[in-house]
Amino acid sequence: MTFRQFLTKSMALAVIGLLLIVLVTGSLNEFGLMGDATGLEREPISRDWERWAKYLYTYNYIPANFEGLILGPSLADNLNPALLENRRIYNASINGGNFTELRLLVENVIEHNQKVKYLIICLDPYLTKDSGRKTGFLSQRDYWSALGSVDLYRYYYDKIRNQNKGSRSYYNKYGHYDFNRYKDRQDVEKAINAALNKNRRWGTDQFRVEEQARRDLKAIVNLAHQNDIAVFAYYYPRPYEIYDQNREFYEEFHQSLDPIFNDSDYVWDFNTPEYESFTRDHSNYCDHCHLSRQGAEWMIKEIEKRLNAKLK
């Protein structure tokens, strides 16, 4: 065998091997990347894979199947769009996410947009306290990884392991994450008191609005405006005592974010006296900030009312 033959044969084998891998993963179509995704049902297998899976869904699955997106951190991740009969909304919230990461999702959805008409944005200091991607996921590389990579095999390993253990996914095809299931066991009063004490001791540094995070939110809103996508944004309802303790900050937070939106946007605050009966009722919470099932159900219905009023 000559060196030329050696080179040709080894490279040809490598290319054929890689093509075979892409063909197999493409035919499995785990993330709905191939062909028409209309009617497909896909759900992330676990929190570890949420960023990757939801980002991959933004290429084809979400644009083909949903008319609206919910964007937020874990605070919004437990809103279940399946409860809304007349709306097809995908909950693209990310556990531990920030506006940089949500921006990456929105940009990709809009780039591949077919049907998305509105965004529902959760506004909470958790999303603006930092910026930048928190993991290696949420980039164009993810698309190629989904065609054949160690990440993909780790994902399949976890999926098969979950199936063998008989554990169900906490997600549904609408992107809703049912973490109330284990949060329900927590003592809410204790969690709220602990948060109040922590704020008393350490101050509210965790609430600062990072400039880049603000710019990322602004980019999301601008992108929606440019693409005739309606913007709904709500200030997340914190338990009354926590809001009251940090009222000054939350008002500053308002002042910082309000100018991002214009008159055509629909922005409201769940911490106003109108909603005090909700925020004072701790059965609406499963810890010091996340909503219980009851609270989340009420909230998605409340959001629906706003959507119906504006979108007709």
Added chain:
Amino acid sequence: MIVSGPITRYNYLVPQLQELRSLNSENLAKGLCVFCIGLFKKVVIADTLAKLATAGFDTTAQLSMIEGWVTSLSYTGQIYFDFSGYTDMAIGVALMLNIKLPFNFNSPYKALNIRDFWSRWHITLTKFLTDYLYIPLGGSREGELKTYRNIMITFIISGFWHGANWTFVFWGFLHGFAMIIQRLWNKLGLEIPRLLAWFITFNFINVTWVFFRAATFTDAVRVLRGMFLPLSLIGGSVFSSLGMASIWLTIPIALISVMLLLSKQNSNSFTRNISSLNRKTYILAILVIVSVLFLNSSAPKEFIYNDF
């Protein structure tokens, strides 16, 4: 590529650049082989071991004995496969362009003493420091005490060259000290069985890498305490954050890395002995496929030696 190594002298490199020839299939094939071996070492082995090493060095306070050893051995593997992978890639690309760069590693973890190690590890740096520091200081020409002084200065500067942190300086000091001990031992004329010599040398290198990798002395001492005076034997929480899939993936890769470290062949000899091309065709294709699958993942891929 030349920033980190192989450190190449002007007289060695420039004549080759002045006589550049058109590409030929032999150098292309050999260069590609070396490049792919380097890529495999880096993205498959080093980056996988890096996850264990990082998890361990990030949580030094909790290390059990097994976790301490896994942490230190992972880093020992990581730094070798990372840096030798890097230099293989540089050597391979250069060879594809008909430029022969000097080899920089020669199975260093097979060394039977510390001097042997430094004749196999980052060979071009060792030569550079010998020619431009140790010999100008007087080398071994001016009596035993001055020889020890020169060895110690050379190694401490070598440590400082890797980073402006006392942990690097201490790492250099330990290697200098070991070189002096070895010189004294050689004078006694006592022989050590080969296996014992390898065992002592390898473990010394493994322990000293802990100082090289740890962010602070406290972290280094905690890792060593985990290895030798642990609070528990097994532990189990340090690597759990990596997830079961990553841990299962690490096991075959750790085995491959041990096989490569013990193998008679290394990337230098792989290309020198190009007789069985047919078999190497399949090896090369597999190296490319596996490397692409790893490269196409989200793990960070920075080269360690880019920091030095």
